[in-house]
Amino acid sequence: MFQGKGNQIVFSLLLLSTNYFHFFIGRANNPSIFLTDCLKKNIFVIVVKIRDIELGEFPLLLAPMEDVSDPPFRALCKKHGADLMYTEFISSEGLIRDAAKSVQKLDIYEYERPVGIQIFGYDIESMREATRIIEKTNPDIIDINFGCPVKKVTCKGAGAGMLQNIPKLIQMTDAIVKETNLPVTIKTRLGWDNESKFVVSTSEKLQDVGVEAISIHGRTRVQLYKGEADWTLIGEVKNNPRMRIPIFGNGDIDSPEKALEYKNKYGVDGIMIGRASIGNPWIFNEVKHFMATGTHLAPPGIKQRVEAAKEHLMMSIQWKGTTLGIVEMKRHYTNYFKGIAHFKELKSKLVTSMDLTEITDTLTYISENESEFYFV
Numbered sequence: 001m002f003q004g005k006g007n008q009i010v011f012s013l014l015l016l017s018t019n020y021f022h023f024f025i026g027r028a029n030n031p032s033i034f035l036t037d038c039l040k041k042n043i044f045v046i047v048v049k050i051r052d053i054e055l056g057e058f059p060l061l062l063a064p065m066e067d068v069s070d071p072p073f074r075a076l077c078k079k080h081g082a083d084l085m086y087t088e089f090i091s092s093e094g095l096i097r098d099a100a101k102s103v104q105k106l107d108i109y110e111y112e113r114p115v116g117i118q119i120f121g122y123d124i125e126s127m128r129e130a131t132r133i134i135e136k137t138n139p140d141i142i143d144i145n146f147g148c149p150v151k152k153v154t155c156k157g158a159g160a161g162m163l164q165n166i167p168k169l170i171q172m173t174d175a176i177v178k179e180t181n182l183p184v185t186i187k188t189r190l191g192w193d194n195e196s197k198f199v200v201s202t203s204e205k206l207q208d209v210g211v212e213a214i215s216i217h218g219r220t221r222v223q224l225y226k227g228e229a230d231w232t233l234i235g236e237v238k239n240n241p242r243m244r245i246p247i248f249g250n251g252d253i254d255s256p257e258k259a260l261e262y263k264n265k266y267g268v269d270g271i272m273i274g275r276a277s278i279g280n281p282w283i284f285n286e287v288k289h290f291m292a293t294g295t296h297l298a299p300p301g302i303k304q305r306v307e308a309a310k311e312h313l314m315m316s317i318q319w320k321g322t323t324l325g326i327v328e329m330k331r332h333y334t335n336y337f338k339g340i341a342h343f344k345e346l347k348s349k350l351v352t353s354m355d356l357t358e359i360t361d362t363l364t365y366i367s368e369n370e371s372e373f374y375f376v
Ligand SMILES: Cc1cc2nc3c(=O)[nH]c(=O)nc-3n(C[C@H](O)[C@H](O)[C@H](O)COP(=O)(O)O)c2cc1C
Pocket: 063, 064, 065, 066, 067, 068, 087, 088, 089, 118, 145, 147, 148, 187, 217, 250, 251, 252, 253, 272, 273, 274, 275, 276
């Protein structure tokens, strides 16, 4: 039985199986969420989609993070349950200039699909040109950053700077959607400041020009990362009957309990996780397991942490070369071994050494002597 209700469809399905009844009542205001009839099992599954990219019932996204969400880190997050990942933001101007740092960020690998490449910029023509460059690298999605609060980005009007000029933000998005055949998604904040939290109306306009999903960080630009993320307006965007595209909530999700609470409270289509995944790529499967069972997965022990750190290091070296790979890995050790007592000396060895053998020997020592270490 399907009943139309405005833009929403309220559907009730009564399925008869040989052994039992499945009574399923769902409510969807989102045509990109569709029903897959699992006839063999007699169950219906609701899957979130961005165009033809299926993301599962309640996708968990890895947030784009500069100097963090590079291919090695993304590989770990994928392994541990991330459903959709984004590159770090890439400057459109840098891409056009063929700046090595920007171009290297375009590297994506088959195993991490679906993956989106995120760009930022202030000039519409440059953003269109960057879109053409990105399209050639064959990502699954192009994401536009309208959320970066960093002064050197916003002072030029890019990132969250765009939130001070909504007509231009829409015009830029429209131009990019028209420039590419790929789905375009948006990552943004509530607004520029407390007086300009226009995310509800802006999201409608973004959808109208063809955006296919929006991730919203529950802070304004002025807040930077201060205070607590407020998901109230994210919930309003999601529950706006005009909205059909997936809305992903972002900000301060750092535990399975909080993820489940915010899922239920705000009704979002999925959750994007940033800082809580740094040094803790296991968070994606931990959240999924908790949502499915109400119980916790065993937290990663020392051996698992060492294994992940080694894997991360080797992939960094493979991707960036030995010197840069070792240097870039330094910022991650603190996170992998956060909360372990009497770890100072070993951490200092890991972050000061440039000798790969010494670093891997130190990691092996930690693993082989795990009984010496405990979490405080
Ligand atoms: C180190 C770091 C780098 C970030 N870089 C980006 C970026 O390149 N693009 C972007 O859209 N957001 C970026 N962000 C913001 C995150 O994607 C996310 O919105 C924010 O951290 C809030 O989510 P969380 O509380 O789960 O961390 C960055 C955040 C951090 C901490």
